[in-house]
Amino acid sequence: MIVYFNEKYLPLDEVKISPYDRGFHYADGVYEVFRTYHGKPFRFASHIKRLKYSLNELNICFNDLKEFEFISLNLAEMNKILPEDFSVYIQITRGVQFPRKHNYENNLTPTVFVSVSKIKDNSEQLDKGVKIILEEDIRWTRCDVKSVSILPSTLAKTKAVNQNAYEAIFHRDNKITEGSHTNFFAVKDSVVYTAPLSNFILEGITREVVIELCAENKIKVIEDYIRVDQLKGFDEFFITGTTTEITPVIRIADSIVGNGLPGKVTRLIQKYFREYVNSI
Numbered sequence: 001m002i003v004y005f006n007e008k009y010l011p012l013d014e015v016k017i018s019p020y021d022r023g024f025h026y027a028d029g030v031y032e033v034f035r036t037y038h039g040k041p042f043r044f045a046s047h048i049k050r051l052k053y054s055l056n057e058l059n060i061c062f063n064d065l066k067e068f069e070f071i072s073l074n075l076a077e078m079n080k081i082l083p084e085d086f087s088v089y090i091q092i093t094r095g096v097q098f099p100r101k102h103n104y105e106n107n108l109t110p111t112v113f114v115s116v117s118k119i120k121d122n123s124e125q126l127d128k129g130v131k132i133i134l135e136e137d138i139r140w141t142r143c144d145v146k147s148v149s150i151l152p153s154t155l156a157k158t159k160a161v162n163q164n165a166y167e168a169i170f171h172r173d174n175k176i177t178e179g180s181h182t183n184f185f186a187v188k189d190s191v192v193y194t195a196p197l198s199n200f201i202l203e204g205i206t207r208e209v210v211i212e213l214c215a216e217n218k219i220k221v222i223e224d225y226i227r228v229d230q231l232k233g234f235d236e237f238f239i240t241g242t243t244t245e246i247t248p249v250i251r252i253a254d255s256i257v258g259n260g261l262p263g264k265v266t267r268l269i270q271k272y273f274r275e276y277v278n279s280i
């Protein structure tokens with residue numbers, strides 16, 4: 001597998017990362033994931049804007065963000081993935097600092113890593129829906145930054161997988177924020193609800209697309225918190241993400257949602273999403 005590391009394309013096993021990289025010591029870095037549809041990066045500008053925001057919020061200086069489109073297409077070609085679609089993982093840490101100390105120096109050179117992977121077939125989960133579990137949101141209060149420091153998310157996701165669920169959905173003070181790697185939506189009387197943008201959630205690009213598609217198709221969206229103690233009052237649920245796309249939720253822990261089949265509004269939004277990605 002060929003990856004991109006600090007301005008070079010090289011085999012994965014030739015990548016050398018210093019143990020003094022602040023990414024290793026402090027998870028001092030950010031990441032981004034985007035994917036292609038029909039070979040073209042999807043909402044690339046939005047992903048780059050979000051990456052820039054995360055870098056700025058952590059005061060990491062790195063500007064060559066537009067290059068990632070070219071780099072990822074090169075990697076897809078080198079890894080013989082083309083013409084299939086692929087996802088791209090970008091990680092930028094603040095860089096190497098010796099000796100180890102908490103406060104960062106301003107003149108560090110960021111460590112940059114990019115890899116590409118084939119898109120896994122998710123047709124079964126899109127068609128049948130998935131189980132989720134609920135977990136208390138113990139993450140920090142800057143979830144708007146896509147930092148690599150996501151241990152609460154990896155722990156919650158592992159718990160979900162161990163319970164045969166696809167995703168763990170977080171709640172804070174009875175309010176649902178988002179999933180470990182997805183945004184969460186509920187539907188009641190054909191109105192769509194999702195948590196408002198704030199420091200408690202990541203501004204999901206798929207979330208943004210869903211809200212746009214709903215507006216175009218006259219489906220009302222209310223950006224307000226879904227409360228855990230009111231979950232039973234909703235008709236449908238779905239989760240969104242770059243590789244998760246629009247995945248119906250048919251089970252929350254041990255409770256079956258409705259009749260256990262993806263809901264009507266969820267199906268409609270999936271259809272609008274598919275038509276949209278096929279049209280660009």
Ligand SMILES: Cc1ncc(COP(=O)(O)O)c(C=O)c1O
Pocket residue numbers: 033178179180181182183202203204205206207240241242243
């Ligand atoms: C915490 C969190 N929320 C939401 C999302 C979904 O964002 P997007 O639709 O941009 O993939 C992600 C994606 O990784 C995430 O990590």
